[in-house]
Amino acid sequence: MTSTLSALATAVATEGGHGGGQAVVSATGVFDLTWLLIAFPLLGAAILLLGGRRTDRVGHLIGCGASIASFVMGLVLFFAMLGEPSDGRAFTVQLWEYVNAGGYSVDVSLLLDQLSMAFVLLITGVGSLIHVYSIGYMEHDERRRRFFGYLNLFVAAMLLLVLASDYLVLFIGWEGVGLASYLLIGFWQHKNSAAVAAKKAFVVNRVGDMGMVLAMASMITVFGSTAFDVVFASAEGASTGWVTVIGLFLLLGACGKSAQFPLQSWLLDAMEGPTPVSALIHAATMVTAGVYLIVRSAAIYDLAPDARTAVVVVGAITLLMGAIIGCAKDDIKKALAGSTMSQIGYMTLAAGLGPAGYAFAIFHLLTHGFFKANMFLGAGSVMHGMHDEVNMRRYGGLRIMMPVTFITFAMGYLAIIGIPPFAGYFSKDKIIEAAFADNWVVGLATLLGAGITAFYMTRLMLMTFFGNRRWQHSDPPHESPPVMTVPLIVLAVLSVIGGFGLLYLGADIVDWLAPVTGEAHHDLPMPLWLLITITLATVVAGVAVAWAMYGHRAVREDVPAGNPLTVAARNDLYGDAFNEAVFMRPGQYLTRSLVYFENRGVDGAVVGTATAVGGLSARLRRWQTGFVRSYAATMLGGVGVVVLAMLLVRLP
Amino acid sequence: MNAPTIEYAELAPLITIFGAAVVGVLIEAFAPRRLRHPIQVGLSLVALVAALVQVILLAGTGMVAAVGAVAIDGPALFLQGTILVLAIISVGFFAERRLEAGGDAFAPSASSLPGSEEERVLVRERMLQTEVYPLVLFAVGGMMLFPAANDLLMLFIALEVMSLPLYLLCGMARRRRLLSQEAALKYFLLGAFSSAIFLFGMAFVYGYAGTLRFGEISEALTANVGQDGILLAGVGLMAVGLLFKVGAVPFHSWTPDVYQGAPTPITGFMAACTKLAAFGALVRLFYVAFGGLRTDWQPMLWAVAIATMLVGAVVALTQTDIKRMLAYSSIAHAGFVLTAMVAADSSATGAILFYLATYGIATLGAFAVVTLVRDSGGEATHLAKWAGLGRRSPVLAATFALFLLAFAGIPLTSGFVGKLSVFTAAIDGGAAPLVVVGVIASAVAAFFYVRVIVLMFFSDPAPEGPTVAVPSLWTAVGITLGAAATLLLGIVPGPLLDLAQQASIFVR
């Protein structure tokens, strides 16, 4: 049955039945070797984790080598793919039959098409840079070999996730990256906070996994398979209700992995992990898996407008929430984490816009991968030079001490706030355009997000690299070694040219992805130049406010916490007080309430459920009295119930 | 009267096991004391391996042997083979003598008074209770017969042959002997109680059908109009007896107490093999004999399955003893298997067989790990003592974590594939709501498995925590095999799944 369905799927796909379907052919030639992509890092992980202390001395080199080998393989495949016609670039590689239980079978096969290709290059490319950077960053950690083993494991799992051609195999990669993330967040397990954060990430992700599992269960129920081809081909024949349900379940899964509302809380805590981990997993790659999932499931979302609306709403809420949280944090990594949430919100929102937005979501995902990894690694470099200090209120004026870090970070900064011609400008602007074309409210949300982004990123920049020196160390901050700065420079270059390059050099990313995601042109409600001007104006306004508050005045080392009246009375500058009362206070309240909600509301729900279950458990446990006679009574009661149940069935 | 024909070739595995058990008893009587332990271990292993080879050679057989009493078919042979493999590994754990300074997990003499001078002398003299091995062989024989029984009488006798040695073995722990004896008493009383209920159900089913053979019962199901009540009550009562053995709610209450009190290698053996055998018998009885009553027993088993999954998963949350936690986990797993069983779909049997095999291996391994974590009082089973174990002994903790992940059903472990196949079978059989409950229960269950992992890896070690004993080759090989199988079956489950699927045809 499955084979007929997949034949059907191929037929439908050839006809372009759903958004931009293209024929998927069995891989030949070099594409047959796609599995090597996964095999290299997996082998690396195996050597590093099983090899024991013998591999301690060369562990980091093996780790980097595995990742780079995979990247080279990716490049080879990429150029081979360029040689194929633009609608014949999807290949499957069947490896082995994983499960064949009853009428349900799962093949472990890989799907290499334009979308997964983009991810492969991002994961292996940025991944390799981060591997190299980690050599320097983790130099003094005695468990460095293990760290590289986990990183390789992560890369392998992430590649499996994006190369899978079956939701179940994707789910294996999904859990694999979860495991690696969990291990790496808690890598410094001697820190209690790290252990707690790892636990929290695990717990919240389980909720998302439930979504994945339920989505797969629904697929088996409705389509009898979880293979992409079968599911997508038969989605059109299924009822809208089921498709919507599947879409919503997938969204729940995506929310868990991508830290989207309401499952966002773990990401901020995940910053307890080493900084390269934050850069690779919690900024550039793993957290974007949710976006990948939604874009990959385009055929389902195309048929479920309600599910798509839910995606847009989730994206919009998260993008604003992340941005506002980013304003409130003094911890440099947490501020960046808030920003990550916010940017992924952008991507999710774009993905929710349907064919009009899929390609832009991926575009932003790629550029974000460049500049966010760049900034995280930059933050790591700052911490490296500042003896692991993360509080920005203890930074200041670092641009002179750490020039390379400063300049590369600045590239990332300009990219994220969307100053042309830096990478973020192109990708974010496209999303804002698409959002406005879709709906005014959504458009305004993205615009507001852009303004707040400009504000908090400027704040971060100013507090870290400008202003008064607020550090008191005997040895002043120093620039990081070349092994760390070279990746920074590469990423900075990508942050500068990435957007322009992907859009205009060689193949346009939108055209490149079109065979997978489909394409839709939108009509803007206003002239394009006007929208761009408004966007840039908003960004400049955000920057200006931040400059007024943090660049203009000395940043206080302690956290200002007085009540607004006292502050105003003490302060002669009524303008500031006004600013504070009108702009800052409500903002702060909003921030606080959001943070409060985040801590109490969602966490509360999770914790509350856990407590309730725990209470139930404690209550049920008391049945186990230890008296054999009570057990016998329970059994005899059970006998009555069972016999009664047997008899009742025949009764009506 | 004609002499009955007995198919000795097909019954050879059973005969081998029972014969070896009898020889084992004779060895107890005649062999010199010091030689008994090596002889018994060797004999048990040889017999088990020989029986395994015979089972493998019989693969593909589909017939009814011993005048209709025993079915030699796919499910029976698959379960017999699995039980034998598990038993071979278990015997290795029983033979472990390095952990207790020359002693094994059993009391040097079960008849000596706990704490008496006599016991001290026996411990000092490194005496061993070698009757354990023949008893285990008898139990294995009963377990092999149980899922193969093709009439009610054989089913009852196999149940008792399997249970009696286990009642005895539960009471033979070397340490904490009072708890061990209490476990034996509880298991025995409740077990006898449940077999009486089972027997009464059998009487009713016989009363309805007028025959004991499964095949004839299934033909008689539509015959006697007006007596359905007797049949249904009988099926219910018989179900209770079998559900007791698999540890389904509300017949589960013995499980945690007995698992905790019994000597840990026996607990592992029991948890893995008894469940296999009992599920095999349950499935054969309900599919072959009562298959025509499907719509009648399905609602009842739905309720039992839901209660089993939820109670198992929820109560495990607040357990503080690792053995009790694993006991509740085994209850939850019984619920997962029941979901597939309820569906009664064509793919259900294969899924159940696969699940049981993978679950058995992981369980055996997990309990073996428990035997290695020790302090001055023997095994340190309190969860608090496991804190920080990952730092003291990362390899052991990682192995245990692997077993726990398999129980939790995380991908790339055998547990995931097992869970997937039973849930798929349940969905195919129209039991989707049951699967939803199953997924929720799995999520709850994941919490307590992960709690242990977190405790081992992310907590500070207790200052006077337990040490991880270095086992002899017996235990080390067993645990390694279990871990390897758990991982391998998670990555390449295909061959075993195919085998289970091929083996899922019942002879009628």
Place this chain on the structure above:
Amino acid sequence: MGETALFWIMAPIAVLGALGLVFARKAVHGALSLALTMISLALFYIAQEAPFLGVVQIVVYTGAIMMLFLFVIMLVGVDSSDSRVETIRGQRAAATLAVLGVIVLLTGVTVRATLPSEPTGLAQATPDGNVPAIADAIFGTYVWAFEVVAALLITAAVGAMTLTHRERLFHRPTQKELSIKRFTEGPPGEAAGLPVPGVYARHNAVDTPALLPDGTPSEASINRVLVARGAARSTEEFRHHPTPADIEAGAEGETDEPVGGDDDTNGGERA
């Protein structure tokens, strides 16, 4: 007709016996009531064309199994009786409820079922009589069950041995060996055995040390267990400490014995 009468006479007796088991305070009474029930069941078997089972029931069940129970009851203590106070809260209520529920359900099912009012009877199935037919079945159709049951019996025997039989692990010296050892290894004074306890002037009891011929009390004469329990009299009590007055009195002649020491003559016999 006869069967009906038998049933209505014996059925209440069987139920009474069963109730006796549940309500008897002493285990012995319970066991005897159960035996009563079993004998009534044996009669029912015979009445229902199962004479072999009826006999086996009496010989094996009532005769062997119940006797085994009685032995163990003796071992545990015949006199012990259960208190009637229920300690587990709600146990009686739950038990009553569950038992009544089961009775109602099962009886309801049985009574409602349309069973034949007269049984088919076994005349056709057992042309040669009950016992040959049963033998045929046991050694024919059910021979495998019969063989497997052997495993059960061996298990039972092995199990009972392991749990209750204490093997003598070390050689226990015989009386002869002990006596040889005493002569060869012990002090010569103990060769004839230890002194017997009891001071014959005032006491004649095991808690009293013997007075050796020289008048000193002997600690070896008292059982060690008594000493350990503190139940023995102190040897000091009997040690003779001559005072100057005694010596003087002794010089005058042994006429003035202490008061209360007159029963010396009674205890004079040494065994």
Place this chain on the structure above:
Amino acid sequence: MNPTNYLVLSIILFSIGAAGVLVRRNALIAFMSVELMLNAANLSFVTFARMHGNLDGQIVAFFVMVVAAAEVVVGLAIIVTIFRTRRSASVDDASLLKL
């Protein structure tokens, strides 16, 4: 005679046995109650055998007696062992394993 009478008697005996297990603390009495339950089942088997006119029920009853004998031996051995260590044959005293 109508088999129903025997069956009802057997159900009553079975239930009384079950009640014995539930309410009696003395392990020996509880165990004897289980024996009563087995006997009740045997009565049913014998009754049904006669009703159906085949011997299978009697055969089962015979084997149950054998099984019961083995079970009694094992059970009494366990009870004696417990009694020797605790000087008590009460099942309520054996309640250390709980929760």
